[in-house]
Amino acid sequence: MRVGELSRRTGVSVPTIKYYVREGLLPAGELSSPNQARYDESHVRRLRLVRALIDVGGLSVAAIRDVLEAVEDPDRSVHEVLGAAHDHIAPREGGPDDAARDTARRQARELIARRGWLVDDDNPAVRSLADALAAFGRLGHDRFAEVSLDVYAEAAERIAAVDVAYVAREVAREDVVESAVVGTVLGDAVLTSLRRLAQVDASARAYGTGEPPATA
Amino acid sequence: MRVGELSRRTGVSVPTIKYYVREGLLPAGELSSPNQARYDESHVRRLRLVRALIDVGGLSVAAIRDVLEAVEDPDRSVHEVLGAAHDHIAPREGGPDDAARDTARRQARELIARRGWLVDDDNPAVRSLADALAAFGRLGHDRFAEVSLDVYAEAAERIAAVDVAYVAREVAREDVVESAVVGTVLGDAVLTSLRRLAQVDASARAYGTGEPPATA
Numbered sequence: 001m002r003v004g005e006l007s008r009r010t011g012v013s014v015p016t017i018k019y020y021v022r023e024g025l026l027p028a029g030e031l032s033s034p035n036q037a038r039y040d041e042s043h044v045r046r047l048r049l050v051r052a053l054i055d056v057g058g059l060s061v062a063a064i065r066d067v068l069e070a071v072e073d074p075d076r077s078v079h080e081v082l083g084a085a086h087d088h089i090a091p092r093e094g095g096p097d098d099a100a101r102d103t104a105r106r107q108a109r110e111l112i113a114r115r116g117w118l119v120d121d122d123n124p125a126v127r128s129l130a131d132a133l134a135a136f137g138r139l140g141h142d143r144f145a146e147v148s149l150d151v152y153a154e155a156a157e158r159i160a161a162v163d164v165a166y167v168a169r170e171v172a173r174e175d176v177v178e179s180a181v182v183g184t185v186l187g188d189a190v191l192t193s194l195r196r197l198a199q200v201d202a203s204a205r206a207y208g209t210g211e212p213p214a215t216a
Numbered sequence: 217m218r219v220g221e222l223s224r225r226t227g228v229s230v231p232t233i234k235y236y237v238r239e240g241l242l243p244a245g246e247l248s249s250p251n252q253a254r255y256d257e258s259h260v261r262r263l264r265l266v267r268a269l270i271d272v273g274g275l276s277v278a279a280i281r282d283v284l285e286a287v288e289d290p291d292r293s294v295h296e297v298l299g300a301a302h303d304h305i306a307p308r309e310g311g312p313d314d315a316a317r318d319t320a321r322r323q324a325r326e327l328i329a330r331r332g333w334l335v336d337d338d339n340p341a342v343r344s345l346a347d348a349l350a351a352f353g354r355l356g357h358d359r360f361a362e363v364s365l366d367v368y369a370e371a372a373e374r375i376a377a378v379d380v381a382y383v384a385r386e387v388a389r390e391d392v393v394e395s396a397v398v399g400t401v402l403g404d405a406v407l408t409s410l411r412r413l414a415q416v417d418a419s420a421r422a423y424g425t426g427e428p429p430a431t432a
Contacts, residue, residue: 011314045355045356051351055347055351079419082412095227096226117417118416118417119416123416125412125416126413128405128409129409131272132272132406135268135271135398135402139264139265139398144403148382151375151377153414154374155371155375158367159414160411162363162364163415166359166363166364168422183357183360186348186351187360190349191368192404192408194341194369195372195407196298198372199298200333201332201376202377206384
């Protein structure tokens with residue numbers, strides 16, 4: 001198909017398609033004449049993946065290029081590709097190296113031991129978790145790690161079980177990897193939206209009007 | 217305290233503190249002489265909140281200004297403030313208005329009806345959810361909504377129950393609202409980190425080496 005049809009099929013404008021080709025997010029079409037390129041279904045699929053990562057995942061063009069390079073490198077395991085994707089979703093900086101950070105690191109390690117999770121201490125998600133717990137601690141919300149963290153962890157386990165079962169249905173490596181990236185990035189968006197909706201529901205049930213509890 | 221001590225206590229540099237004051241994220245200190253301002257514990261707390269929203273939540277300065285304005289407006293309900301916070305976390309654009317979007321909107325509405333959630337159709341999280349489901353659909357992953365969505369929703373319900381119980385322990389409106397914003401933004405970061413760790417664990421258990429299933 002020509003670039004015009006590729007644009008129609010995906011809802012991505014022609015200048016944007018050309019920009020993605022220049023930026024290495026989309027392979028160039030096959031030249032059928034000096035100024036006409038032909039695209040196929042693999043381009044449709046790739047463009048939809050790129051748009052999903054941008055629109056729903058909020059990833060930058062540079063981040064997507066990194067993730068796609070990892071997806072296309074047959075020497076990288078699914079874990080490594082997911083690590084690349086996750087590094088770009090999780091914020092990078094995590095606040096000062098203070099007592100709250102030390103406490104949070106310990107809370108994260110203890111949680112992982114308590115749940116019996118098989119994860120390395122240097123997994124970037126351990127750091128992201130500790131960063132978030134440290135931020136709770138600095139704001140005087142140490143209580144969060146005591147009263148809520150295990151409920152979150154148990155919920156995460158149930159979700160991870162369906163995530164892994166979902167990806168396991170794919171047969172080819174490329175499909176496993178793509179499916180895992182899509183599931184990780186879009187799944188986060190689904191989960192945070194659902195959490196918000198469930199909060200609205202729980203709050204409406206607790207307070208009727210959806211107002212906060214009256215001050216004493 | 218002087219600005220130097222405020223900087224030491226919070227790990228935020230003096231030029232950055234001054235920038236936040238200019239941008240309206242932090243109230244100016246009380247002038248004790250023409251070129252010296254005094255700060256108190258409320259500034260420490262506010263600075264920590266701003267850093268948590270930037271470092272862990274990934275919010276922009278403009279987004280934080282919006283959220284703080286909502287927090288400080290006594291006429292806004294907790295729901296409205298949380299809506300403001302959530303609008304800034306959730307990506308804004310959601311892909312083309314196509315058949316996948318229509319299907320996703322239906323899936324979102326059906327899910328909400330099935331779970332019996334008390335939420336308005338025009339809640340921004342309904343749109344974010346539909347956007348993410350539409351992106352799954354466009355990538356040929358319609359299956360996600362069938363096999364995984366209710367497990368995600370049930371997990372979200374358990375989390376929302378502890379979230380609402382957590383916030384309900386605060387008494388003053390300002391504390392309820394701040395606690396809800398912190399819990400929403402930082403809780404998302406905790407949850408996505410935990411999901412990633414639980415995925416690593418589930419994958420390691422399923423495949424031993426942490427490698428994808430061998431291709432047939």
